[in-house]
Each structure stands twice: as structure tokens, then as C-alpha cells.
Amino acid sequence: MTDSAQRQIPAREKIAVALYQLASRVHWPAREDALRQALAHLGLRGQRLVDIGCGPGLLAKAARDLGFAYIGIDPDRAAIEYARQKYTWEGVQFAVADASDVTDFIQAGDVAILNGVSHHLSDHELSLVLSSLKPCSGIFILDHQLDQATSRLNRFLQQKDRGRFVRPSTAFDSLPGYRTSYHVIFSIPSKSLPAWRYFCNFYVPVKSHT
Numbered sequence: 675m676t677d678s679a680q681r682q683i684p685a686r687e688k689i690a691v692a693l694y695q696l697a698s699r700v701h702w703p704a705r706e707d708a709l710r711q712a713l714a715h716l717g718l719r720g721q722r723l724v725d726i727g728c729g730p731g732l733l734a735k736a737a738r739d740l741g742f743a744y745i746g747i748d749p750d751r752a753a754i755e756y757a758r759q760k761y762t763w764e765g766v767q768f769a770v771a772d773a774s775d776v777t778d779f780i781q782a783g784d785v786a787i788l789n790g791v792s793h794h795l796s797d798h799e800l801s802l803v804l805s806s807l808k809p810c811s812g813i814f815i816l817d818h819q820l821d822q823a824t825s826r827l828n829r830f831l832q833q834k835d836r837g838r839f840v841r842p843s844t845a846f847d848s849l850p851g852y853r854t855s856y857h858v859i860f861s862i863p864s865k866s867l868p869a870w871r872y873f874c875n876f877y878v879p880v881k882s883h884t
Contacts, residue, residue: 683751683752683755684752687750687751687752688752688756690752691729691730691750691752691753691756694729694730694753695730698730698732700862700863701790701862701863701870702732703863704860704861704862704863704864704872705789705790705816705862705872706732706733706736707860708816708858708860708872708874709733709736709787709789709814709816709874710736710740711858712814712856712858712874712876713740715856716812716855716856716876718785718812719741720741720742721742721743721783721784721785721811722742722743722744722745722781722783722784722785723737723742723743723744723745723784723785723786723787724745724747724779724780724784724785724786724787724810725737725744725745725746725747725787725789726747726776726786726787726788726791726803727747727748727788727789727790727791727794728746728747728748728753728754728757728768729748729750729753729757730753730756730757730760731746731753731754731756731757731760731761731766731768733746733787733789734746734757734761734763734766735761737766738761738763738765738766742785743765743766744765744766744767745766745767745768745769745779746767746768746769747768747769747770747771747775747776747779748768748770748771749770749771749772750770751770754768754769754770773795773799773800773802773803774802776802776803776806776807777806780806780807780809780810781809782809782810783809783810783811784809784810784811785810785811785812785813785814786807786810786812786813786814787813787814787816788803788813788814788815788816788817789814789816790816790817790872791817792815792817792839792841792846793817793818793835793837793838793839793840793841794837794838794839795839796839797839800839804849804850804851804852805851807879808851808879809879810879811878811879812855812876812877812878812879813852813876813877813879814874814875814876814877815846815873815874815875815877816872816873816874816875817841817846817872817873818832818835818840818841818843818870818871818872818873819843819859819871819872819873820832820840820841820842820843820871821842821843821844821871823871824871827869828868828869828870828871831869831870832870843873846873846875849877851879851880852877852878852879852880853877853878853879853880854875854876854877855876855877855878856874856875856876857873857874857875857876858873858874859871859872859873859874860872860873860874
């Protein structure tokens, strides 16, 4: 689905966006902080950030603060309309698109971000997205750190997540066609109140020699 099909946004979808905004006060700060630290550690500057599954565009401000151009894409039209109305800065864009459309928005040198997104994608959808990101200079994946160190409560909460594809962390140790160049584990909402264990990985495409 892309922006070509305009329709009225139902009230229930607008309410869902508002509820997500409220919940984000708990789950978002640690994720944004992890991304800011990773960007600083890796010394990334000047590229465009492509936020896949951006929701209501929570990363847009950080991208602007750090001097990046930004495009957020998401299949949720209500979330995208909210983001377009809130973040009207130059160099910030939003588009309605799903996993099959990602390749239409990627340019050489982009930095792609899947922040809390992969556990909403089936293996096929995730593979499709990763294949579409090969022109990027690198990709961030932030998601559930589900491993033996995960507490029972933490594991229970992760498995009750509305995303149906919470994977063991070993699934992200390596990705076909990519090299892992950064890895950190952090807690949501905070280190002192670790309801969820999350990871932040950065992958660099491996160029094939033919």
C-alpha cells in the first residue's frame, strides 16, 4: 500500500495512534538514547536516515537534531498523517508503505533503521526488507533480546507483545549478506527498571565480488 490511495482516517485508528503516543513515554526514551549513542559511536554523519516502520515519527526530532535528513515509512496511514502534521521541518518526509514497498524509498548511502519492527515481520517479510536495503551504507536493528539471560517475567512480557514474531537473539547474531559492526544490549524503560531487554545492532552490507 502506498500514498496513491487516499481515504478518510477512521476515528478508531486515530485513537490507536494517540494510545501509542501515550505508551511511548515508557518505551521510547531508552530506544532513542540507544540509537543516539550508536550513531555517535559509529561516527555517522550526513547520511539520510530511513525509518522503516516509523509509526508516528518519534525518531524525526532526533534525526533533525543530529543533522540527518529523514524519511519515515509505515503502513499505518493514521500514524503517517499524524507525523506529517507534527513534523513539518525541511528535510523530514513521511510515506505510507509496507514491507514490499521499501525498495522504492532506498537510495545509495542511506542508513536504514528498524526500531522495534522486526518482531512484527514474518521471516519472508523480514527477508524482503533486508534484501531491499543492500544499497544502504548500513542498517540498525533494535528489537527484543530474547535469550537465556532473559528473566521469566521479561520473557513473558516479550511473548505477549502484539508482534507475532519475537525471535531468539541468536537470529540476529548474523544476517545473510551483512556484517555486524556494533552490538549493545539495553533495558526498557530503564536500567533500574528492566521490563524488557533490547538490543541495538548495526550491520554493514557485504559487497559481493563477482
